[in-house]
Amino acid sequence: MTSPNHPALEATNLWFAYGAGRSGLHGVSFAAEAGEITMVLGASGSGKTTLLKLCKGLLGPQRGEVCVLGRPVVAGRRQRLDPAVAYIPQHLGLVRNLAVLDNVLTGALARVAQLPSLLRHLPAVEHRRAHALLERLGIGHKADEKVHALSGGERQRVAIARALMQEPRLLLADEFVSQLDVHTSRDILTIVRGIADGGVAAVVATHELDLIDRYADAVIVLREGRKVLDRRAKAGSVADFALALRA
Amino acid sequence: MMGRAPRVLAAWLRRAIVLALIVALIGTLHNVGLLDPERLLRAARNLAIFGAGLFPPNPSTLPTLGAAMLETIQIAFAGTAIGFALAVPLALLACPLLFGPVVTAPVKLVLALVRTVPALFWAIVFVVAVGFGPAAGTLAVAVYSLGYLGKLLYETFDGVDPEVIEAVRSVGCSRAQLARYALLPEAANGILALLLFMFEYNVRASSIMGFVGAGGIGFYLVGYIQLLRYDLLLSGLLLTLGVVILIDRLSAVVRRMFLVPVASPVPAE
Numbered sequence: 001m002t003s004p005n006h007p008a009l010e011a012t013n014l015w016f017a018y019g020a021g022r023s024g025l026h027g028v029s030f031a032a033e034a035g036e037i038t039m040v041l042g043a044s045g046s047g048k049t050t051l052l053k054l055c056k057g058l059l060g061p062q063r064g065e066v067c068v069l070g071r072p073v074v075a076g077r078r079q080r081l082d083p084a085v086a087y088i089p090q091h092l093g094l095v096r097n098l099a100v101l102d103n104v105l106t107g108a109l110a111r112v113a114q115l116p117s118l119l120r121h122l123p124a125v126e127h128r129r130a131h132a133l134l135e136r137l138g139i140g141h142k143a144d145e146k147v148h149a150l151s152g153g154e155r156q157r158v159a160i161a162r163a164l165m166q167e168p169r170l171l172l173a174d175e176f177v178s179q180l181d182v183h184t185s186r187d188i189l190t191i192v193r194g195i196a197d198g199g200v201a202a203v204v205a206t207h208e209l210d211l212i213d214r215y216a217d218a219v220i221v222l223r224e225g226r227k228v229l230d231r232r233a234k235a236g237s238v239a240d241f242a243l244a245l246r247a
Numbered sequence: 248m249m250g251r252a253p254r255v256l257a258a259w260l261r262r263a264i265v266l267a268l269i270v271a272l273i274g275t276l277h278n279v280g281l282l283d284p285e286r287l288l289r290a291a292r293n294l295a296i297f298g299a300g301l302f303p304p305n306p307s308t309l310p311t312l313g314a315a316m317l318e319t320i321q322i323a324f325a326g327t328a329i330g331f332a333l334a335v336p337l338a339l340l341a342c343p344l345l346f347g348p349v350v351t352a353p354v355k356l357v358l359a360l361v362r363t364v365p366a367l368f369w370a371i372v373f374v375v376a377v378g379f380g381p382a383a384g385t386l387a388v389a390v391y392s393l394g395y396l397g398k399l400l401y402e403t404f405d406g407v408d409p410e411v412i413e414a415v416r417s418v419g420c421s422r423a424q425l426a427r428y429a430l431l432p433e434a435a436n437g438i439l440a441l442l443l444f445m446f447e448y449n450v451r452a453s454s455i456m457g458f459v460g461a462g463g464i465g466f467y468l469v470g471y472i473q474l475l476r477y478d479l480l481l482s483g484l485l486l487t488l489g490v491v492i493l494i495d496r497l498s499a500v501v502r503r504m505f506l507v508p509v510a511s512p513v514p515a516e
Contacts, residue, residue, distance in 0.1 A: 053413075056417055058413050058416070058417070078345070078346070078347065078422065080419055080420075080421065081416055081417055081418075081419050082419060083418055083419030085417070086417065086418075087413070087414065087417040088414070089410045089413055089414050090410070091408075091410050092410075092414070093408075093410045093411045093412075093413060093414020093415065094411070094414070095411055095415065095428065095429055095432050095433050096432075096433065097432040097433060097435045097436075098428070098432050102428075106415055106418055106420070106428050106429075107418050108418075109418050109419070109420035109421075109424045109428065110418055110419030110420060114421060114423065114424070117424055117427070118423055118424065118427050120427075159414075162414075162418070165418075166418055166419070
């Protein structure tokens with residue numbers, strides 16, 4: 001459980017630079033609370049993906065620190081990452097040659113025995129859990145299909161099921177509804193809302209303003225790697241956020 | 248802007264380089280004996296005799312050649328399988344997504360060293376080691392395949408979509424699990440294509456293993472050349488051609504059966 005003294009996620013003064021010509025992050029700080037959806041708004045290249053990768057530990061900040069549930073995130077290219085933080089990349093990162101169920105089961109890899117898992121033998125309880133998640137997300141009947149045969153919305157659900165399989169305390173989702181139609185986007189974000197209501201902190205990067213009203217509890221706006229706005233969603237209007245994006 | 252004098256100089260320089268290349272080519276052709284008219288005439292005569300000797304192909308030894316061809320395919324099949332089984336773990340050890348340069352660099356060096364030795368030389372090495380016959384050919388094909396498949400596989404792993412690797416890494420899995428659940432399945436298309444290509448290539452390569460006594464149809468082909476029985480040689484070559492075409496067709500069927508569409512389009516909602 002989240003300690004009462006610590007937010008689920010606390011990023012402090014994060015600095016990150018790529019090579020020349022590619023913007024990074026310049027001293028970004030923010031916090032995300034359990035049970036809430038924090039939306040990270042920004043145009044392409046504003047640093048949303050970099051911020052989420054720093055929070056996951058896929059990148060290490062040149063300055064600053066990320067803490068999840070009060071513990072610092074240790075980054076490294078070959079470091080084992082914390083399964084309590086689930087990460088859904090923009091194009092979902094599903095393994096095309098694996099079946100839906102196998103993709104979901106990968107979410108359990110951190111807590112199962114090594115050798116049997118390498119022989120693709122995972123405990124029955126994990127199989128039951130994966131099936132239950134797929135049923136809950138409405139794609140139980142697709143468990144044995146290969147991912148490449150699914151529709152966009154179904155793939156999104158598989159990615160969410162894999163993330164939930166980790167039993168996360170923090171969910172990081174990077175523009176993962178950007179390629180869906182409005183109706184499907186709303187379905188998926190309703191699922192994320194349900195996950196947050198279960199006590200998980202959700203951080204969703206997006207450039208779509210119209211999702212804020214309905215789903216966000218807190219909003220931060222990034223522009224050229226700098227945080228230009230950090231506000232409760234109810235404390236601002238869509239016009240405020242649009243202005244912050246473009247100003 | 249370039250002035251007139253430098254432009255003229257550049258044009259002369261280009262002409263001089265082209266002229267130097269032509270002179271170098273003529274000198275090389277002379278040195279290798281291809282500007283000797285008497286020699287060229289003799290070569291044409293010999294080719295005509297060779298060509299006439301090829302036809303019509305003589306099928307009398309086809310049962311023997313068929314058995315030797317089967318042995319060639321077995322050499323290629325077993326050699327490719329052993330080479331692949333050894334190449335996969337080495338390619339994973341050479342993959343920078345999984346290991347640092349302390350591990351990857353020596354493995355890559357070993358694979359490079361294996362690749363520098365031609366298949367026929369490996370055949371000689373293994374004839375010395377295990378004696379004449381298909382065992383030597385199989386081991387030669389295995390080691391040769393290991394060198395090439397090892398390199399091609401780690402390059403295939405490097406090409407796997409980094410987002411898939413990041414997503415699976417994010418679940419907190421180990422490096423071995425990452426290889427098992429992300430790298431290998433995601434690279435499966437490339438692995439299968441490489442494996443089929445290597446098998447096709449090894450069938451052709453195994454056809455000449457017999458030249459040095461390492462089994463297969465090559466033993467008979469070189470014998471027919473030495474005995475000037477070109478009609479029998481043509482039968483052997485046609486049989487090899489037929490088998491290579493057949494394997495090519497079978498590979499196409501296997502590819503269609505197993506390969507996942509690369510684009511993997513998202514169907515409409």
